[in-house]
Amino acid sequence: MLHHPTPHTFQISVTVNGKLVEHEIVTHLRLLDFLRNDLGLTGSKEVCGEGECGACTIILNGQTVNACLILAVEAHGGNIVTIEGLADTQDLTELQQSFEDHHAVQCGYCIPGMVLTGEKLLERNAHPTRDEVKYELSGNICRCTGYHKIVDAIEKAGEES
Ligand code: FES
Numbered sequence: 638m639l640h641h642p643t644p645h646t647f648q649i650s651v652t653v654n655g656k657l658v659e660h661e662i663v664t665h666l667r668l669l670d671f672l673r674n675d676l677g678l679t680g681s682k683e684v685c686g687e688g689e690c691g692a693c694t695i696i697l698n699g700q701t702v703n704a705c706l707i708l709a710v711e712a713h714g715g716n717i718v719t720i721e722g723l724a725d726t727q728d729l730t731e732l733q734q735s736f737e738d739h740h741a742v743q744c745g746y747c748i749p750g751m752v753l754t755g756e757k758l759l760e761r762n763a764h765p766t767r768d769e770v771k772y773e774l775s776g777n778i779c780r781c782t783g784y785h786k787i788v789d790a791i792e793k794a795g796e797e798s
Pocket residue numbers: 682683684685686687688689690691692693694703704705706
């Protein structure tokens with residue numbers, strides 16, 4: 638008869654979008670599931686679950702990462718920004734506004750990851766070239782837009798800042 642071990646639990650303490658969160662989790666919980674299921678932050682999406690598409694992109698300790706590849710326990714003590722933390726609905730960031738202005742959204746599934754990746758690029762390089770934008774987006778897949786409008790949105794946000 639198979640014996641199933643009792644899952645280990647862990648008390649995670651992490652700052653998410655500026656708020657300290659303390660939560661008991663199982664140690665094998667992925668960070669993406671912690672954000673989406675435990676905290677209700679469903680802006681981060683899951684498509685591949687294998688680190689290929691970038692739909693689950695978040696910012697962890699200042700770096701963009703794929704939340705589907707990271708265990709929640711690895712974020713303990715860290716600082717997370719998800720798409721929900723960028724701006725409230727009344728006050729879009731310049732880049733979010735640029736996505737809207739350039740009609741850079743179709744189904745929207747990839748967009749949280751695209752925006753967070755774009756925000757980090759603009760933070761490092763305020764005026765990226767078109768090629769630099771494309772290079773930065775190489776880990777983010779969009780099945781709808783053909784990428785042109787997304788690249789436009791990030792490039793123009795840089796030009797106008
Ligand atoms: S869902 Fe994480 S990279 Fe695709």
